[in-house]
Amino acid sequence: MCTPASEAQITVEVTLRSxxxxxxxDPKDRKPxxxxxxxxSTVGDLLATLGIPEGVARLVFVDxxxxxxxxxxxxxxxxxxxxxxxxx
Amino acid sequence: MGxxxxxxxxxLSALTDEVPGHLRALGGRALTSALVGGEVxxxxxxxxxxxxxxxxxxxxxxxxxxxxxxLSIGAKSPLTGGIKESNSGGTAAQxxxxxxxxxxxxxxxxxxxxxxxxxxxRAGSRLLEAPELRGLGNYDTVDLLHKRFGDxxxxxxxxxxxxxxxxxxxxxxxxxxxxxxRHCGRGGLGAVMGSKGLKAIVLDADGLPRPSSADAEAxxxxxxxxxxxxxxxxxxxxxxxxxxxxxxxxxxxxAGAYPTRNFSAGTFxxxxxxxxxxxxxxxxxxxxxxxHPCHPGCTIGCSSTYPDKDGNFLSKGPEYETVWAHGANCxxxxxxxxxxxxxxxxxIGLDTIEMGATLAVAMEGGLLPFGDAEGALRLLEEVRxxxxxxxxxxxGAAITGKCFGVSRIPCVKGQAMPAYxxxxxxxxxxxxATSPMxxxxxxxxxxxxxxxxxxxxxxxxxxxxxxxxxxxxxxxTAAIDSTGLCLFVAFCVLDVPDAGQAVVDLINxxxxxxxxxxxxxxxxxxxxxxHEREFNRLAGFGALDDRLPDFMETEPLAPHNSVFDVPxxxxxxxxxxx
Numbered sequence: 001m002c003t004p005a006s007e008a009q010i011t012v013e014v015t016l017r018s019x020x021x022x023x024x025x026d027p028k029d030r031k032p033x034x035x036x037x038x039x040x041s042t043v044g045d046l047l048a049t050l051g052i053p054e055g056v057a058r059l060v061f062v063d064x065x066x067x068x069x070x071x072x073x074x075x076x077x078x079x080x081x082x083x084x085x086x087x088x
Numbered sequence: 089m090g091x092x093x094x095x096x097x098x099x100l101s102a103l104t105d106e107v108p109g110h111l112r113a114l115g116g117r118a119l120t121s122a123l124v125g126g127e128v129x130x131x132x133x134x135x136x137x138x139x140x141x142x143x144x145x146x147x148x149x150x151x152x153x154x155x156x157x158x159l160s161i162g163a164k165s166p167l168t169g170g171i172k173e174s175n176s177g178g179t180a181a182q183x184x185x186x187x188x189x190x191x192x193x194x195x196x197x198x199x200x201x202x203x204x205x206x207x208x209x210r211a212g213s214r215l216l217e218a219p220e221l222r223g224l225g226n227y228d229t230v231d232l233l234h235k236r237f238g239d240x241x242x243x244x245x246x247x248x249x250x251x252x253x254x255x256x257x258x259x260x261x262x263x264x265x266x267x268x269x270r271h272c273g274r275g276g277l278g279a280v281m282g283s284k285g286l287k288a289i290v291l292d293a294d295g296l297p298r299p300s301s302a303d304a305e306a307x308x309x310x311x312x313x314x315x316x317x318x319x320x321x322x323x324x325x326x327x328x329x330x331x332x333x334x335x336x337x338x339x340x341x342x343a344g345a346y347p348t349r350n351f352s353a354g355t356f357x358x359x360x361x362x363x364x365x366x367x368x369x370x371x372x373x374x375x376x377x378x379x380h381p382c383h384p385g386c387t388i389g390c391s392s393t394y395p396d397k398d399g400n401f402l403s404k405g406p407e408y409e410t411v412w413a414h415g416a417n418c419x420x421x422x423x424x425x426x427x428x429x430x431x432x433x434x435x436i437g438l439d440t441i442e443m444g445a446t447l448a449v450a451m452e453g454g455l456l457p458f459g460d461a462e463g464a465l466r467l468l469e470e471v472r473x474x475x476x477x478x479x480x481x482x483x484g485a486a487i488t489g490k491c492f493g494v495s496r497i498p499c500v501k502g503q504a505m506p507a508y509x510x511x512x513x514x515x516x517x518x519x520x521a522t523s524p525m526x527x528x529x530x531x532x533x534x535x536x537x538x539x540x541x542x543x544x545x546x547x548x549x550x551x552x553x554x555x556x557x558x559x560x561x562x563x564x565t566a567a568i569d570s571t572g573l574c575l576f577v578a579f580c581v582l583d584v585p586d587a588g589q590a591v592v593d594l595i596n597x598x599x600x601x602x603x604x605x606x607x608x609x610x611x612x613x614x615x616x617x618x619h620e621r622e623f624n625r626l627a628g629f630g631a632l633d634d635r636l637p638d639f640m641e642t643e644p645l646a647p648h649n650s651v652f653d654v655p656x657x658x659x660x661x662x663x664x665x666x
Contacts, residue, residue, distance in 0.1 A: 017338050018331055018365055030365065058322070058541055064344035064355070064647050066539065066548075080342035084322035086540045086579045087333030087390065088408055088507070088529055 008039040010075035012046065017082045020057065023050050037073065044069030046079065058084040090190030090299075093213050095206055097284045098137065098196035102206060102213040107190045113601065115147035117173040118570035118616045119191055120162025124171055125619040127193075130626035134166040134276075135253055135283040137197040143184075143244070143289075144192075146572015150185020150299045151307070153594050154315045155574040157181045157383030159244075159261060164627070165275035167255040167442070167484055168501040168526040171623040174277055175569055177382030177391075178261030178270035179242035179291075185572075186293035194284045203251070203287035207237070210296060221287045223248060225435035225472070226260040226268035229288055234266055237290050243268065245288040247437025250278030252474050254482035255502075256442040257282065260434060263382060265393075269404040270382055273439035274528060275503060276484070302600030310593035314577070317587040318387055321580040323542065328390040328576060329379050333408035334364035336507075341416075343539045343548065344647045345512035347505070348416045349458050350448035351498045354512050354645045358421025362411050367394075370423060374399050388576055394427045403431040406440075409529075412507035413444020418451060419458030425465065432468040438482065443468065445485040445504030453492025496639050501526035501629070510636055510652045511645040513538040513548040517652050518558035522634045522662040524620035530575055532561035536582060543582030549650055555658035559665065567613035571595060618666050634659050 015032045016024050025033055037046060043060050047069065059082040060067050073079070090112075095102045111122055120142040132138035141163045148156035159181035165172035184192075187208060198204065205218035221229055226247045233243050242262055249257035257278025260268035301307040318324045327335055337359055340346045344354040360366065371378050374395040382391045392405030406414075406426050414420060414429045433440045447464045450456065456463035470478030480491050485504040489497035498505040503526030510517025515534025523531035534557050538548035546553045568575055571591065581588040592608050595601060603611065624633075640652040 018327060018335055030360065059339060059342075059539075061342040064342060066343065066541070080338070082339055082342070083327055084540075084542075085327045085331075085335045085339050086323045086536060086542050087328055087336045087576070088533065088535060 009036050010039050010041065010073060011036050012073050012077045012079050014046070014050070014079045014081065017080065018085065019083050020052065020081055023052050032078070041073055042069060043067050043071045043073065043079070046073060047081070052081070056083060057081045090188055092191045092193060093189060093208065095192065095194040095215060095286070096196050097194060097198045097204070097286065100198065100215050102215045104212065113599070113611060114570065115149070115190065116144055116158065116160040116570040116572050117162070117175065117566060118612045119144040120160045120173050121171060121616050121619045123191065123193060124162045124164065125623045128164055130164070130623050132164060134164045134169070134280060139164045139280055139283070141194040141277065141280045141284060142191055144190060145181035145184045146570060147595055148572045148598060149181045151301065151598055152298065152385065153311050153573070154318055154385060154387040155577050156572045157385050158569070158572045158574055159184070159272070160569060161259055161272040161277050163277055163280040165277070166253070166279045167276040168503050170501060170526070170627055170629055171524055171620045172275035172277060173525065173569065174272035174274040176261050176270045176272045177386065177574065178263055179384060180244050180261045181572055182384050183242040183291035183293040185299055186296040187291060188299065192289065194281070194286055197283065198285040202285065204285050205287060206289045207292070208289070209292035218287055223251065226437055227435050230262055230266065230268050233288060233290055237292060238294070239266060240292070240294045242291040243288060246278045246281050247435055248472055248474065249437045249482050250282040251287070252479065252482065253279040253282045254471070254479060255279055255487070256439050256446065256482050256484045258437050258439045260437055263404065264384055267404070269434055271434065271439070273441060275525065278437050301598040303597040307594060307597035310590045310597055314587060314590040314594065315387055317580050317584050317590065318577065321583065323579045324388050324576060328388050331364040331368055332390045332392055332405055334367050334406070334411050336408045337363045337411060338365070339539065340508060343512060345509045345539065345548065346412065346416055347498070347507060347509045349419045350417060350452045350496055351505070351509060352496070354509050354647060356416035359416065361421040362415040362423050362426065367405060367411070367423060371395070371405060376405070380404070386574065388574065390576065397424065403427050403434060406430040409507050410440040410444070413441050414447065414464065417444050417448045418464055420461045420464065422461050425461035428465060429468060432465065432472070436468065436472045438471065441506050442484050442504045445498060446481050446488045449485045449489045449494050449497060450481065450492060452496060453489065453494045455492060497637060499527060500636060501633055503527050508535055509645055510640055511650045512648050514551055514652060514654055515546055515548065515554040515557045517636055517640070518554045518654055518659060518662060519562065521636050521659050522558065523562060524617065524624050530565065532558045532565055533575070534558055534561055536579065542579050549648055551654040551658065554654050555662050559662045562617060562662070563609060563613040566616040567609055570612040570616065614666050617663065621663055621666070631660050
């Protein structure tokens with residue numbers, strides 16, 4: 001759990017990829033982990049809660065849709081967070 | 089600048105010639121497409137004597153410019169029936185640059201059924217009979233060539249698929265370790281080489297200096313600027329070197345655009361097992377090399393070496409497209425099996441994208457179940473042996489689909505789509521539809537803006553803006569493909585304006601031109617696309633060929649439940665500004 005419980009809360013499922021491993025609860029565990037947030041929290045709030053500096057998490061997908069930091073998270077959302085990545 | 093070797097297979101001669109005056113400013117794709125467009129009858133059969141195989145390094149070949157070792161190969165494609173340029177890393181382009189070669193043109197057809205070998209060194213070029221190479225895979229071929237000519241030569245070769253003139257056949261180029269792991273994969277160019285009776289080309293540039301630049305000081309300064317930008321950019325300086333191209337697997341899956349089980353879904357439940365992170369962990373645990381340049385002078389190093397479970401070299405680390413094609417697209421979540429298929433493709437001389445797509449179509453057609461890795465490997469061995477089934481599979485996804493009664497065939501102009509579903513990334517769908525090359529992600533990589541947030545953002549699920557995006561990218565890509573620079577340089581160029589200026593400065597300093605960025609884009613980008621479009625028009629292609637297969641418009645793709653809905657008028661507008 002990322003934050004202590006208070007007020008109305010939501011829980012989102014977070015996956016941190018590649019070089020963002022160090023921000024996971026257990027850096028070696030790639031599996032998604034739950035994170036509790038205040039209802040109305042945004043993607044930016046989530047990243048701040050996880051201690052990920054601005055610009056390090058370039059790509060955030062919420063339920064398969066790429067979102068910017070102002071996007072509001074819903075309860076049960078699946079959030080995939082990536083550093084800048086390209087290739088192909 | 090540079091000379092041209094004409095290899096006349098009918099006369100069995102290899103003669104040095106000057107590059108025609110109007111083509112001297114060109115290199116790479118601009119030169120292959122201009123030569124093919126100017127010298128090959130568009131209506132000819134791709135395997136006939138009238139077709140020509142053109143090999144051209146980029147304008148910066150042999151220099152110290154970072155990431156400038158791509159080799160373009162062009163011809164009329166046996167897979168698409170249109171013009172083709174396919175480029176690859178490896179050691180050949182830099183060797184050709186040091187040998188002062190702007191191009192090698194193989195034309196005609198020999199009268200005798202003997203494999204031939206072209207050798208080019210400082211003394212000139214010669215064509216030799218090489219019966220000992222007949223029927224060999226690329227690994228055995230280059231082993232013999234290295235024993236005969238030394239470890240330092242660059243080798244270009246075809247495997248059994250090319251000798252059988254199969255439409256999915258690739259042309260292999262040796263990497264910096266001498267393995268035939270770099271391939272001009274797309275469009276069946278290996279079959280054209282096979283039709284010329286040309287089994288291999290050996291390039292010996294050992295001890296030769298780099299080509300001199302018109303303004304060496306300005307060149308060195310521009311090279312330093314570009315190298316600095318590449319190192320500082322988070323993609324070319326950090327994630328590509330660390331995780332390779334397969335870092336994309338989780339990203340594209342997260343975007344719901346990861347084609348799964350023959351393009352029937354947009355996410356794969358087994359993605360974690362075949363992701364770039366798992367690939368890196370596996371390579372490190374087995375003491376492989378996680379960062380390997382695909383050509384000398386590459387500063388990104390997104391490739392790797394992949395050992396087997398005993399720690400012995402198995403293949404290069406399979407690239408994103410290869411992992412997807414044989415993995416998610418076939419329902420296979422086993423990296424070791426994928427690496428074995430990569431090795432088989434490289435050895436037989438097959439395009440990994442086309443073969444993965446073909447295996448998935450074969451699975452859909454009931455030849456074997458999705459997820460059957462050992463069965464897929466057995467099918468590749470059918471191709472190696474040249475059985476009737478193997479020859480069908482080696483002819484690509486479209487032919488295989490027809491033979492097995494499959495209606496979901498993910499091809500454009502006969503060429504299989506790569507690892508991005510156009511229903512969830514519509515900009516890349518526009519590129520697939522309208523590129524003169526057939527379905528080709530590298531021709532206009534709209535994934536950068538649709539998914540990755542590089543060079544701006546265009547909503548991947550909406551049709552708006554996709555045509556203009558693809559048009560601009562296709563023009564810029566044709567230009568980059570003519571410089572010899574790796575396309576991944578573009579990730580940096582798209583974000584850092586001075587990196588783009590450094591590319592133009594490099595060319596001007598090396599070649600003595602005074603191109604503005606617009607002149608560079610016009611001469612190498614737009615003009616190249618015009619040549620290619622005109623060739624295809626004369627070969628019989630029209631607007632209806634610039635479309636995706638019907639199922640893209642009728643079968644919604646989970647998880648977005650979207651279809652490809654970019655209007656036909658938008659597709660027809662893509663090349664209107666050329």
